[in-house]
Amino acid sequence: MRGLQYARLAKxxxxxxxxxxxxxxxxxxxxxxxxxxxxxxxxxxxLAGVLYYSIACDKSLADADTRRLTNAEFRxxxxxxxxxxxxxxxxxxxxxxxxxxxxxxxxxxVVSTLCVGSALIISAAPLGTIIFTVMTASAACxxxxxxxxxxxxAIILFxxxxxxxxxxGSARTYLKSRIAEAGIAEKSEVVSLLLRxxxxxQADWLWQVDTGRRVRSVSPxxxxxxxxxxAEIEGTPxxxxxxxxxxxxxxxxxxxxxxxxxxxxxxNFSNLIVKVIINGEHRWWELSGTPILDDQGSYxxxxxxxxxxxxxxxxxxxxxxxxxxxxLTGLPNRLMLNEALRDAIRFAxxxxxxxxxxxxxxxxxxxxNDSLGHLVGDQLLARVSKRLKELMDDNTMCxxxxxxxxxxxxxxxxxxxxxxxxxxxIIAKLSQPYNVDHHTLYVGASVGSAVGPRxxxxxxxxxxxxxxxxxxxxxxxxxxxCPYEPSLHASAEERRKLEFSLRRALERNEFSLNYQxxxxxNEEHVVSFEALLxxxxxxxxxxxxxxxxxxxxxxxxxxxxxxxxLEEACREAARWPNHIRVAVNVSxxxxxxxxxxxxxxxxxxxxxxNANRLEIEVTESIFLRDANVARAALxxxxxxxxxxxxxxxxxxxxxxxxxxxxxxxxxxxxxxFVQGAAQxxxxxxxxxxxxxxxxxxxxxxxxxxGVEDAEEAAMIRALGCTKxxxxxxxxxxxxxxxxxxxxxxxxLTA
Ligand code: C2E
Ligand code: MG
Ligand code: MG
Numbered sequence: 001m002r003g004l005q006y007a008r009l010a011k012x013x014x015x016x017x018x019x020x021x022x023x024x025x026x027x028x029x030x031x032x033x034x035x036x037x038x039x040x041x042x043x044x045x046x047l048a049g050v051l052y053y054s055i056a057c058d059k060s061l062a063d064a065d066t067r068r069l070t071n072a073e074f075r076x077x078x079x080x081x082x083x084x085x086x087x088x089x090x091x092x093x094x095x096x097x098x099x100x101x102x103x104x105x106x107x108x109x110v111v112s113t114l115c116v117g118s119a120l121i122i123s124a125a126p127l128g129t130i131i132f133t134v135m136t137a138s139a140a141c142x143x144x145x146x147x148x149x150x151x152x153x154a155i156i157l158f159x160x161x162x163x164x165x166x167x168x169g170s171a172r173t174y175l176k177s178r179i180a181e182a183g184i185a186e187k188s189e190v191v192s193l194l195l196r197x198x199x200x201x202q203a204d205w206l207w208q209v210d211t212g213r214r215v216r217s218v219s220p221x222x223x224x225x226x227x228x229x230x231a232e233i234e235g236t237p238x239x240x241x242x243x244x245x246x247x248x249x250x251x252x253x254x255x256x257x258x259x260x261x262x263x264x265x266x267x268n269f270s271n272l273i274v275k276v277i278i279n280g281e282h283r284w285w286e287l288s289g290t291p292i293l294d295d296q297g298s299y300x301x302x303x304x305x306x307x308x309x310x311x312x313x314x315x316x317x318x319x320x321x322x323x324x325x326x327x328l329t330g331l332p333n334r335l336m337l338n339e340a341l342r343d344a345i346r347f348a349x350x351x352x353x354x355x356x357x358x359x360x361x362x363x364x365x366x367x368x369n370d371s372l373g374h375l376v377g378d379q380l381l382a383r384v385s386k387r388l389k390e391l392m393d394d395n396t397m398c399x400x401x402x403x404x405x406x407x408x409x410x411x412x413x414x415x416x417x418x419x420x421x422x423x424x425x426i427i428a429k430l431s432q433p434y435n436v437d438h439h440t441l442y443v444g445a446s447v448g449s450a451v452g453p454r455x456x457x458x459x460x461x462x463x464x465x466x467x468x469x470x471x472x473x474x475x476x477x478x479x480x481x482c483p484y485e486p487s488l489h490a491s492a493e494e495r496r497k498l499e500f501s502l503r504r505a506l507e508r509n510e511f512s513l514n515y516q517x518x519x520x521x522n523e524e525h526v527v528s529f530e531a532l533l534x535x536x537x538x539x540x541x542x543x544x545x546x547x548x549x550x551x552x553x554x555x556x557x558x559x560x561x562x563x564x565x566l567e568e569a570c571r572e573a574a575r576w577p578n579h580i581r582v583a584v585n586v587s588x589x590x591x592x593x594x595x596x597x598x599x600x601x602x603x604x605x606x607x608x609x610n611a612n613r614l615e616i617e618v619t620e621s622i623f624l625r626d627a628n629v630a631r632a633a634l635x636x637x638x639x640x641x642x643x644x645x646x647x648x649x650x651x652x653x654x655x656x657x658x659x660x661x662x663x664x665x666x667x668x669x670x671x672x673f674v675q676g677a678a679q680x681x682x683x684x685x686x687x688x689x690x691x692x693x694x695x696x697x698x699x700x701x702x703x704x705x706g707v708e709d710a711e712e713a714a715m716i717r718a719l720g721c722t723k724x725x726x727x728x729x730x731x732x733x734x735x736x737x738x739x740x741x742x743x744x745x746x747x748l749t750a
Contacts, residue, residue, distance in 0.1 A: 010062035054080035085135035126171035244277025329385035332399035356413035363444035363478035423481035514732035531569035570607035611641030671706025
């Protein structure tokens with residue numbers, strides 16, 4: 001603020017020089033002849049000196065308004081003023097003592113004129129004026145008193161007092177106005193900055209309409225947004241420009257109608273999203289507007305800002321879509337299914353009805369994906385979704401949970417059997433063959449269902465329970481619908497515990513192998529043993545392989561367990577006579593491990609067993625997943641000299657085509673056909689005959705599994721099977737018992 005005041009001093013320099021010059025000339029005329037010329041000359045010189053110094057000070061303060069005034073500069077300023085005042089005191093005091101009251105008054109008039117001038121011209125910096133006035137007035141007063149002019153002294157005092165008070169007052173006023181000025185300058189800078197920013201923001205424009213809602217004062221940016229020349233637009237009704245064809249029909253889109261209403265009602269609005277048509281193209285505008293009033297306060301139109309928000313809106317719509325729909329199939333995703341289920345549960349509770357949640361999983365989808373690639377897999381999923389959608393109605397909604405898992409929400413499932421009926425329909429429809437990319441694909445579906453609120457009062461509970469039911473349905477071999485029942489929880493819990501124990505079974509040495517003899521169908525002597533895994537768990541006791549092998553496969557624990565079986569079986573077989581072979585069961589999971597062949601090599605090397613004494617038993621299921629990887633692994637071990645048997649032939653997926661895919665040495669005919677044949681089932685008999693005939697032609701041997709008595713053995717022999725395995729010739733037995741058989745045989749043959 002001091003800066004603001006003192007910067008003014010520099011501007012007053014010419015006037016200052018002029019005033020002092022006139023003052024000096026007047027002083028000289030007053031005192032000419034009264035005072036010695038030498039004294040007058042000295043005074044003029046002294047005044048010139050101090051004035052020069054003072055002016056230099058003033059000049060240096062010219063830029064004070066843009067910086068801080070230092071204390072030293074301030075001090076220099078008042079010292080200069082005091083010096084000038086002091087030199088002016090000389091004629092007042094010293095000269096007048098020699099002259100008369102007339103001279104005294106004359107010189108005082110000159111000095112006081114200088115005071116007033118200073119006060120008027122440099123009112124900004126009152127200190128100079130005050131110092132000058134006080135010093136010169138004091139000198140004049142003292143002089144007046146000394147010469148006994150009391151009235152003059154009083155007038156001078158009064159004058160000085162008025163001067164000081166007035167100077168301070170006007171300095172204050174000046175300061176206030178300067179501060180206000182500075183504030184205004186700052187504000188206008190901000191406004192212009194904002195305006196520039198607004199102009200540079202490509203998206204926004206200003207718009208204005210008159211009382212007839214016709215566009216006025218069209219800005220270039222606004223005309224660009226409208227896709228027309230400013231001249232074409234000026235004076236055209238605003239709505240006509242943005243309503244497209246609906247302008248003729250008057251059938252405005254709701255947002256446009258809203259805008260029209262607001263304009264009609266002269267209502268303020270901000271950020272109104274309006275769907276407009278520009279050159280036949282739909283776009284989204286965000287508009288704000290305020291009615292404009294003239295000086296008399298009467299309405300003269302609307303003015304506002306607008307921007308095109310089509311891109312933002314489209315991307316936010318897209319994001320909203322992506323958040324709720326699955327991109328691959330276009331079906332609702334997990335989030336939307338969750339919401340629908342939550343809604344359905346609420347509805348069911350409110351109206352005392354039932355809702356249902358179905359979870360379905362495709363059977364054998366993974367094998368399609370693995371063997372034919374993700375592209376085919378994706379297309380298949382899209383086809384499945386299409387079929388599912390065709391089965392939906394107002395009461396049902398289907399969606400994709402992820403992978404090959406889908407779900408269906410039935411809002412009202414009160415009708416008895418409706419869930420079961422839909423599940424059957426879905427399984428039947430999805431199990432029809434698909435034609436994708438010149439492949440005919442067969443996948444099935446398993447369904448698990450939960451009925452709410454009976455089976456769950458929350459989305460989470462319903463989902464978990466439907467999932468448990470689905471798990472059971474898959475466990476039963478697929479193609480099934482399984483409704484939730486509370487006992488599923490217990491079995492899930494048991495499975496969890498079993499898995500926990502299974503994880504530690506290897507290190508706790510709980511596994512052992514049993515060996516079941518396989519005999520020559522005609523000679524009835526042992527040709528090999530099948531190694532069968534046994535688990536005696538500390539927590540669960542003896543657990544059958546039918547129970548723990550699938551669990552081990554699911555959890556991939558079968559890899560280390562299977563390795564152990566191979567090692568152990570080879571070690572044991574190495575102790576047997578050279579012509580006795582060993583068969584080891586291997587799961588598909590093991591085959592697709594990259595180092596399966598080296599595992600076999602290691603087992604053979606560690607035990608010293610000849611490769612041709614090891615037979616690997618696989619089931620047809622290996623061809624359903626990663627068929628090529630599995631086949632490559634088997635070919636590698638065949639190259640080592642091992643043989644491969646196809647186990648449980650005739651169950652599950654049976655296709656004679658598999659037999660051509662790999663050079664199996666043996667086909668093991670499943671126990672169910674042997675039992676069937678024993679009961680004279682024509683079908684079983686036909687199958688056994690066909691398999692035997694085919695095996696003969698492909699130079700494979702056949703093993704009949706599960707022969708339990710002499711009658712069955714005789715029948716199997718008659719049917720032409722090469723080998724027999726079954727309780728009749730020996731149950732699975734511990735290693736020691738198996739060894740004992742050779743001793744007997746050895747003695748027999750010896
Ligand atoms: P599998 O390979 O078909 O084994 C033959 C199964 O039939 C054995 O059941 C055996 O005890 C049974 N069996 C043999 N003869 C008769 C008979 O005359 N009557 C009856 N009722 N059953 C008979 P087990 O030992 O319970 O094995 C079941 C399945 O577990 C095996 O079927 C095999 O698939 C799997 N498995 C066993 N050990 C292993 C293993 O080490 N690794 C793998 N991956 N799977 C194994
Ligand atoms: Mg087997
Ligand atoms: Mg078998």
